[in-house]
Amino acid sequence: AKKNREWRREYMTLLMRDQENIEKGRIAGLEQGRIEGLEQGLEQGENRYALLTQKLLQEKRYDAIGRIGVDKGYRQELYRKYHIL
Structure with a gap:
């Protein structure tokens, strides 16, 4: 009976350690x-911004280039207009 208790204690100790390690890994x-x-999100955002800037440069919309840097709503509007997803 004593060995059974020792075995149970050792088993429970190992089980708890395993559960802790699993949680740490998770x-x-x-x-x-x-x-x-x-x-990935930052890279995608930079790519979208660069593409929008290129489109605006091609159309010589220099005023819009300055505005997209400070006006998020306007930038989002232009992303939709140019189908930049």
């Missing part, structure tokens, strides 16, 4: 996913 995975998602 948290680390979520954090890595957030980082990668942010990097």
Whole structure:
């Protein structure tokens, strides 16, 4: 009976340690996913902004280029107008 209690205690200790490690791994995975998602989002945003700027330069709309840097609503409007998704 004593060995059974020792075995149970050891088993529970190992089980708890495994559960803690699984949780740590899950948290680390979520954090890595957030980082990668942010990097992708930033890259996509930069690409959209660059494409919009190129379109405006082609049309010689220099005033609009300055405005898109400070007016988010106007920038979104132009993204829709030029079908930049």
